[in-house]
Amino acid sequence: MRKVLGWLLLFLGGFLLVVAVLGWTWLPDAAKRTPLNVDTYTYLTGEADKLNPATGEVENVPVAYQSHTVVDPDKSDDDVVAFVNTKCINIDENDPPDCLEGDDPRLIQNSIDTFATDRHTAMAVDDAKYLAADAVPHEGLVNKWPFDAEKKTYPYWDGTLGYAVDAVYQGTQDIDGLETYEYAVDVPETEAEILEGTQGTYAHTENLWVDPVTGSIIKQEGTQTLKLPSGDLVLDIAVVYTDETVQTNVDDAKASISQLNLLTKVVPWVALVAGLLSLGGGFLLLRRRNEPGAPAQEEAPTGAAV
Template identity: 55%
Template sequence: MRKIFGWVLLALGAFLVVVALTATLWAPGQVKRTPLDTDSTTRLAGSADKLNPGTGEVESLDVKATSITQADSKRSDDEVVVFVNSVCLVIDEGDVPDCVDADDPEGRLVSASTDVFATDRSTAEAVNGEYLPAGAEEKEGLINKWPFDAEKKDYQYWDGILGAPVDAVYDSTETLEGLETYKYHVVVDEESAEVVDGVQGVYSQDKFLWIDPVTGSIINQTQQELRTLENGDVLLDLDLAFTEDQVTDNVESAKDSGSLIELITSTVPLVGFIGGALALLAGAFLVFAGRRRETA
């Protein structure tokens, strides 16, 4: 009976070691990848000074933005995920929905756009070529998230107005609702750009992004954006940030995902290697001690 129990321990120990090796060598590459079923809605709110083309006057408005990002599973594969992103900015008055039509009778639409882009599921870097539909804009750098295991360094971050990547400079480490985040700073200073379809002007932006270093997800974001004509006339002066509820939701999601990653990549290997080693030693002792007694 003692010998049988020893063989059971040997089998258990071998199983635990195999599980630990799998969790160490194979699992990180699987769990640290952007999911192919991503379907997220991000909400921002703030204020804007906007030129009213009808009156020629600049109006001060409360605004809100809704960004919907969905993965296109048909275009995605094991290495690359393709996203469809829709962003709508509306005047926040009354019971306004997340988005309105261009012919909204109350004129509450500020801007609306749809974009298609692809990123590497591990590094979050932009991917082009066959993954994009005909006519889609090719991009560079990071777009909608940071890589897993983000570092305290500068990254290239895509700016849709400039149509080029800009520097996202590591600024500091801050804790948001119990979650440690890395804060990055993006500055665009009076660059010539197409500020409205078909209209050249001057574009500036000052943006901060708080990133969960484990998952690379954006936890919070604030931005101050200014678009003017080349003569200095203001078209849009925007001050926008994630809503408090959005930040809370992002923190909870990042904590859940981070705990799962920690379990699979750290806890399971630790338990597997230690438990497996102990089981192998105990099993070997019982089996070979039993053999010595039988020989005696």
């Protein structure tokens, strides 16, 4: 029995040491990937100076902004995740629904964007395999930063311009006990298609606070200004994540960080210690059995009478 238990402990110890090695080598890369079950709603609030097409006057209005991002499982795989993002921006009057129909005068803008990103780097992937037939090619970061984000400048997708702009690292900020990295985008007045078929000028500023461990965007605020070639204002909007959205993002990031720490830090060390103890116990049992003077296993008597 001692021999069997010794070999079992040796086998268990070897297995646990393999788990520890995998926990330090393979598991971090496997765990730090954008999940394939993303289905998130983000809410922003703010105000805008907006041209009223009915009166020709610029009006200051409160704004409600919803962004819904969901994974397209049919176009995603182990390396790349495909997303569908729907944005609805409304004048926040008379308690409008999150998304309005096209003939509602409170509607500012509705849009749908499809894109794909690398599950490790979070960079856009321009491959028809992952995109809808009419998808606009993206570049840079789109909806998150990479895991283990760095204190550096990243390329960040600007949908109005149709190319990536610089998101410049600014510093760190604590948000409800979570350390975040702040990045800033500053697009000066630039010629662009401000409405479908209408050229004008576009300016944009944006600040993003990112959890560096998971790469998730915790807080975001920005401005956008659209003008006609004549210089007449079409839209000047400023929005920021609602407090509820920020709190949800903080809670989700903390939960994800705890899971990553468990998988990549706690599990390997526990497996290492348990593995070494198991190996030690197995060797001791087998060695003790083979030591001189150890009691021999009793044999059944032969020739016993029936």
